[in-house]
Amino acid sequence: MTHDVIYLDNNATTRVDPAAFEAAAPYFCDLYGNPSSIHTFGGNVAKAVLKARLQVAELLNAPYRNADGVPTEIIFTSCGTEADNAAILSGLAARPSRKKIVTTRVEHAALLNQCRNLEHEGYEVVRLGVDGHGRLDMDEVRRAIDADTAIVSVMWANNETGTVFPISEIAKIAHDHGALFHTDAVQAAGKIPIDLEKNSEIDMLSIAGHKLHAPKGIGVLFVRRGVRFKPFVVGGHQEFGRRGGTENVPSIVALGKAAELAREGLEEEVLRLGRLRDRLEKGVLGSIDHIRINGDLNSRLPNTSSISFEYIEGEAILLMLDQFGICASSGSACTTGSLEPSHVLRAMGLPYTAAHGTIRFSFSKFNTGEEVDRVLEVLPGVISTLRQLSPYWPPKES
Numbered sequence: 001m002t003h004d005v006i007y008l009d010n011n012a013t014t015r016v017d018p019a020a021f022e023a024a025a026p027y028f029c030d031l032y033g034n035p036s037s038i039h040t041f042g043g044n045v046a047k048a049v050l051k052a053r054l055q056v057a058e059l060l061n062a063p064y065r066n067a068d069g070v071p072t073e074i075i076f077t078s079c080g081t082e083a084d085n086a087a088i089l090s091g092l093a094a095r096p097s098r099k100k101i102v103t104t105r106v107e108h109a110a111l112l113n114q115c116r117n118l119e120h121e122g123y124e125v126v127r128l129g130v131d132g133h134g135r136l137d138m139d140e141v142r143r144a145i146d147a148d149t150a151i152v153s154v155m156w157a158n159n160e161t162g163t164v165f166p167i168s169e170i171a172k173i174a175h176d177h178g179a180l181f182h183t184d185a186v187q188a189a190g191k192i193p194i195d196l197e198k199n200s201e202i203d204m205l206s207i208a209g210h211k212l213h214a215p216k217g218i219g220v221l222f223v224r225r226g227v228r229f230k231p232f233v234v235g236g237h238q239e240f241g242r243r244g245g246t247e248n249v250p251s252i253v254a255l256g257k258a259a260e261l262a263r264e265g266l267e268e269e270v271l272r273l274g275r276l277r278d279r280l281e282k283g284v285l286g287s288i289d290h291i292r293i294n295g296d297l298n299s300r301l302p303n304t305s306s307i308s309f310e311y312i313e314g315e316a317i318l319l320m321l322d323q324f325g326i327c328a329s330s331g332s333a334c335t336t337g338s339l340e341p342s343h344v345l346r347a348m349g350l351p352y353t354a355a356h357g358t359i360r361f362s363f364s365k366f367n368t369g370e371e372v373d374r375v376l377e378v379l380p381g382v383i384s385t386l387r388q389l390s391p392y393w394p395p396k397e398s
């Protein structure tokens, strides 16, 4: 079992909630019918899929129901990546005379790599930059979106720093120019309130089950009623003809339950997670020098803390923390022969000595204050040991 592990890498993936697992379990060996079947056995499974669709719609506050009470704006996909890809491609298909995509430099690879491919096909891609705190410049946003823009895609919250973007404002600008607006809410859903009734300018939104205590391999694309949609996975009539393929029923049921649980506890959990994060950051600030806390401190997810420990390598910190059973992640991606900081930290213009030593701690409802205290017991020693070995330490200015 994993009890001796302190898991602070919840933006990478989360533990499946035992209640979500329990809800899904009967749909493997007992209730294994195909939801599209005419017989009652399959029909009962279809009812479970409908229940999950309603649970997800409630988490997102997407109130539209068709005449049969079905929230047809919720489309189950295989993951967040598929939802992102489907949104971009469908957005371009819906505005065929327009050739421009506006996005940011700090999106997930699911978005950025699809955009790069589209650029090779002749589309113009504008990637908005961010400042040192990971914030967009709204004047730049306004200048970038124009009558040739088919779709604007800006994430709700960044996976590395937790920075939350003013997506409602950006969506409005997109609509002023007749463009569609999509947001990757993979890191936001279940962590902060999402209200698609209030944020009525959002046309499409992606989520991924495994970031909110459902299994890996299940996602959702919300497509607002009236928005033209071109299926990405073409096949059978599933998902209202918008996503072919027999439904991943157990994962859909688990996601429904996870969404229900996230919604029920959200208000309290936002505060609790914020307290855990602040306890960590306060402790780190009080015990380790030459650090910086990254992201927009006035607008970020309550569960995410990105901390740069200057003059050392993030990977070394992670390996040492791992020896204490502490799981976190770094803001670096290993490329052949060199350790390059992530595109997010590069976009923020972090100095080399800080970007390389950046660690992301991300909390979930399963983390406790005792776990934070254990990290604070271990971390100063880890940082000090590594700095003694670092060729950049002590820093020249001191």
Ligand SMILES: Cc1ncc(COP(=O)(O)O)c(C=O)c1O
Pocket (backbone or CB within 6 Å): 011, 012, 078, 079, 080, 081, 082, 084, 108, 110, 155, 157, 158, 159, 184, 186, 187, 208, 209, 210, 217, 218, 219
């Ligand atoms: C912001 C963001 N978007 C998209 C994804 C991709 O989701 P999935 O792993 O379900 O494909 C992730 C996963 O890390 C993410 O953090």
